Amino acid sequence: MTKKPFSQHVDLDMFIPATDAEKEYMVQMRPSSTFFKDGVKRLLKNKVATVCFFIIVLITLAAIFIPMFWPYSYDQMLGITPGRPVDPSYNNLGAFEYGSTEQERIDAGEKVFPHIFGTDSSGRDYFIRVVYGTRISLAVGFFASIIVLIIGMTVGSIAGYCGGKVDLIIMRIVDMIYSLPDMLMVILLAAVLQVSGLDKAIEGTVLEKIGANIISLFIVFALLYWVSMSRLIRGQILSLREQEYVLAARATGAKGSWIVRKHLIPNSISVVIISTALQIPNAIFTESYLSFLGLGVNAPMPSLGSLASDALNGLTSYPMRLVIPAIVISLIVLSLNLFGDGLRDAFDPKLNS
């Protein structure tokens, strides 16, 4: 081909077709990455959230495993030995102090496990009581959130997917529940459940130890706190069900339950996880101040709130007894909140665009 002067035509001889190997080289896809992997990657970049996550894991593991090998138990009054008068030297010990008989054993060369936080006014090891209190608080937080999640997700997805009259009725019920003062409801329910014999019903079961108040707390969570979760999920599903892939699933003949399970919930799961993570500290907080008011766990089972409440009596002499559970509550709630925020930053697709 002769090239005309000033022609813009490119000399074709300058080009040679690529070989298969070269073509292969050009086509490079990065390793398949799921939404979840991407989210975790972003989460790990967030230092605050990562540290908080480790604090939560540490506290949780401690709450689970420490009572297994700790030589003292939460309800053991160290000054009381059967057949002998009460030994008051065990009451109100400071950190790393010992009772009289323990001191004798140490003098005799024996090793005695120290009371890290001392003991309380009944001579119970305070450290293990704090650990048990943490255990109760965490358990309440997690289980209450799971109850909220299950109920909220079911109701929310039904309202969102069915729409129309079903949605209208469910949402008006939600509005009604929203308008109830929740603290009043907790207190009333705890009272009603006690009157109606919940105490007797749980007698002799594992539930007896934690007490009717905590059970009623769970029931209140189940009855009241799911509304915000269900509103959130309904909103998500309302917007997701207009997506074309939902129409595509309907065109293949998929039923409503299939579409909700396979398309709508997986696509709203990040929002759900985040709000569940933020629900946990909320529940812990509620439990703590209910216990503080004396509506929480039954004695002698401690919770962080009831420990703080008990410490109020000797506040001037033993301020540490209030400070320790307060710090633990703050640490748990703060870590969970910051971790929840980190989760939201990492997983909410609307924020990272």
Added chain:
Amino acid sequence: MAENMDRPLIEVKDLKQYFNINTGVFKTRPLKAVDGVSFDIKKGETLGLVGESGCGKTTVGRSILHLYEPTSGEVWYNGTKVEGKAAIKNFRTKATMVFQDPYSSLNPRMTVADIIGEPLDVHRMCSNKKEREERILELMDHVGLNSEHASRYAHEFSGGQRQRIGIARALAVNPDFIVCDEPVSALDVSIQAQVINMFDELQDKLGLTYLFIAHDLLVVRHISDRIAVMYLGHIVELADAAEIYERPLHPYSKSLMSAVPVPDPKIARANKRIVLTGDIPSPLNAPSGCAFRTRCPYATDACAQAVPEFKEASTGHFVACHRVGEIN
């Protein structure tokens, strides 16, 4: 099957699809998206459906598949009426759909294998995992996707590849009939050609029948055997593809065909463009009589009185116009 040989695969009879629009508290008005549409599609044929945006093309496609419950009218598949739950469920394994937007029509949380396999799972068409996997790989091969891509997510693909995934999903249940709802309008021109040719090849290979909805007249002309022109919920003209481009009878089709870009400037300059005045009226208050009369240069008082009949002007060439004899 023998007696059905001459019957069209799909028959649509006087299909109407109204949506109730809230115009105030407790007040609704019907929006006549599709208002009495009838046509047949023969086996192995491609019927192109063209019209401007908002004329009800997509609604026709979706109503045929019963994605909306049609207000009235019938859809017949292979000589049997599609009516009732069982028939619709069965129909869904025979008629599928390819969607316009390859981005929003694929679930971002599902792998390609799961997207393509979803119809198989819904209809329990595979007895075990191995069979399902083989079927998925076969489908991916049909549409020119690499089998390594099966475990990837939709967002990792280009528009053309995503549309191929959508097509593979439509093919999964081994359908006879596919509604293609503007399947190439979201793609680049170069990719459009690939995908269109793939539709052609699949039709030859699998004996498919298409209802091809589009607004790109050149694309429709390339792929269709017959073409129907829609305006405001009505089909105004239906004829063979070549016929409708050479001799459009309805004034709307004339204007539409004159707007087809010609890739030769000399011919393009010689052609006169018929430009319509005004906008398409809202389907909420459609004009009386002939829907097109408000923009028709030939409209008379008679056009406002009665809805024109959809009748055969010459063999296989249907048109709905009162004055079809006078103006041509």
